[in-house]
Every structure is written in C-alpha cells, then in structure tokens.
C-alpha cells in the first residue's frame with residue numbers, strides 16, 4: 001500500500017503541512033481561534049457582512065416560513081421561491097439577462113466549464129486561475145492551454161493558432177495576488193476569435209463597481225462583452241453559495257447540462273433570503289466600499305514605507321511578498337504572537353518560491369485595527385527577508 005504517513009512527513013519537512021485552526025464565535029476581525037483572541041486580516045468577508053445583524057435577522061425571519069432543509073435538488077422539488085427571487089436579484093445587480101444559483105463557487109466553476117466545453121474543444125486558462133477552474137478544465141476533457149498570467153499577447157497568439165470551439169476562462173480579481181484581469185482586451189480578443197469568455201469574479205463582486213456588481217461593472221463590460229459571469233456569495237456578500245449570470249439561453253443550457261447544478265441538493269431557502277438581504281446592503285451601503293478603499297490606500301503607503309514588498313493590487317487582497325515557505329511561516333507566526341492573524345500562503349496554492357502573507361481587508365476593520373497591524377509589521381520587520 002502507498003505510504004501515506006511518509007507523504008505527510010515529507011510535507012512537514014517541506015514546510016507545506018497544513019492544519020486547521022478552530023474558530024469560535026462569529027466571523028469578524030476580532031476572531032477567537034484555538035481559544036485565543038486575535039485580530040484577523042485573512043478573511044474574505046470584505047464588506048463585513050458575514051456577521052451583519054440585518055442579514056442574520058433576515059435568516060431568522062425566513063426560517064419559520066421556509067423551514068430548514070433544501071429537501072431535494074432544483075430539478076426535482078427543491079427549487080424554492082426564495083432561490084428564484086435571489087436569481088432575479090443577482091441578474092438585476094449584475095445587469096445580466098438571467099442568473100442561476102449554485103451551492104458553492106467550486107461547484108459553479110466545475111459545472112459551467114464542464115457543461116460549456118468538452119472533448120475536441122479548447123479551453124484557454126490563466127496560469128494563476130483558482131483551483132476550482134483548473135479542476136473544471138481537467139474534468140471537461142477539453143484540451144487546456146494555459147497562458148502566462150494576464151498576458152493578452154500570449155492569449156492572442158494561442159487563440160489565433162487554435163481551431164474549433166474555444167472557451168477562455170479567467171478570475172476577475174486574482175485570489176492570491178489581488179490584481180484585476182485585463183478583461184476589456186480579453187473581451188475584444190474573444191469576439192475577434194469567436195471564443196466564449198467566462199469570468200469568475202469571486203473577489204470582485206461586492207467590492208468593485210459603484211453598486212458593488214464587481215469587476216465587470218467597474219470596467220463597464222456588458223453581457224455582450226462577457227457572456228458568462230460567475231460570482232460567489234460566501235465572500236464579500238457574507239453568506240454562502242454562488243451564481244452564474246448571462247444570457248437566458250445559456251442559463252437554460254446550464255440547467256440541462258451542468259452536473260454540479262443538477263445532482264446536488266438545493267441550498268436551504270432561508271439562506272437564499274439572507275443572501276438577498278445582504279445583496280441589498282451591498283448596493284445601498286457604498287460607504288463600506290469607500291472605507292475599504294481608505295484602508296487599502298493607507299496600508300499600501302505605510303507598509304511599503306516599512307520596507308515590505310507588496311503586489312500591484314488595488315483590491316482588499318494585499319499580499320506581502322516573501323518567497324521562501326519557512327520565512328513566510330515564521331513571519332506569520334511572529335505576527336500571531338502579537339495577536340495578529342495573517343496566514344502564510346504556500347505552494348501549491350501559489351507558484352513554487354512565491355510564498356507570501358495574504359493580507360486582506362474588510363470594511364469591518366477600523367483605522368485602529370489597521371494601526372495595530374502596522375505596528376505589528378514594524379515590530380516584525382527583522383523577520384522579513386531582504
């Protein structure tokens with residue numbers, strides 16, 4: 001039998017072993033993990049909605065009306081009014097013709113990619129795309145051509161030298177770098193080469209755009225430019241689930257073909273109601289986005305002044321470049337000893353030799369929280385290589 005224990009030991013030796021920390025209480029900047037109070041800068045709850053009283057109250061109010069369980073899959077008898085209303089709210093926010101609600105972003109990517117591309121087709125995928133996109137590509141049995149990160153010229157070259165059906169898939173905001181894909185140029189290329197463009201905006205939705213509709217709103221890209229938009233609801237929206245939005249015909253096609261939509265139990269409908277309440281806040285409280293931008297601007301100026309190397313990001317994902325796995329772990333541990341939780345991200349989540357501290361901000365962070373992070377970083381500067 002394969003030596004699983006030896007493989008685990010090898011992971012430990014390489015500084016790649018992962019353990020789960022145990023959180024008590026709600027998700028918020030002041031987090032209790034493994035019994036300790038820490039100030040966390042690693043959540044994807046960018047707008048501070050995960051523990052918002054209005055959203056919690058919506059869930060509470062829905063429960064007596066909807067009960068708890070989802071009961072069945074959407075195509076059997078699980079498709080509830082609340083799912084339908086949420087899909088309408090999502091289409092409305094993103095200015096798409098229709099939307100289809102999925103249980104998770106991971107399942108949305110698997111379902112969409114495998115439904116829209118198959119044997120004989122070619123998928124073009126950014127090298128830094130999220131794991132769920134990579135898995136969807138593999139599962140699809142299509143030919144996969146990965147292009148260098150955000151490299152429009154390389155993508156153009158690949159598209160020009162490929163025949164048959166083409167699908168281009170990219171993160172909108174890259175989850176471990178925080179930068180934004182060159183979507184306007186990509187949309188133009190896809191039109192020119194008759195390729196279907198799919199954008200996974202898990203980290204842009206709620207955060208970017210005047211209404212919080214995400215990267216496509218910020219860049220002014222319509223459904224004609226980007227036919228398939230994927231968004232997740234467990235990050236900035238603060239609840240759970242995901243969706244695909246685009247032309248009604250494609251949504252209908254996905255209902256027929258996306259296996260991760262068809263063969264899974266519907267999310268509890270009360271959660272869909274809570275998500276709708278959260279979406280209303282996303283739209284009506286732009287001050288959350290404004291505060292986030294204020295924190296990001298301050299952090300970038302002050303952390304770089306301390307000598308930390310940041311990545312070119314204008315989003316709440318503000319990684320500190322480290323490189324070596326052990327050095328990233330040590331810096332993370334030293335910060336945690338000072339009550340600051342910033343997780344080290346190591347391969348295979350990021351490329352080999354590019355370990356980093358992934359700092360993320362939330363509208364729930366105060367300026368005093370940021371002061372504490374910066375003081376901790378000043379204190380830990382001696383543990384930072386270079």
Ligand SMILES: *Cc1c(COP(=O)(O)O)cnc(C)c1O
Nearest residue numbers: 104105106130132175202232234
């Ligand atoms: C988090 C994430 C997903 C997965 O979404 P879940 O709803 O958490 O399953 C998909 N794509 C990207 C880019 C993500 O960051």
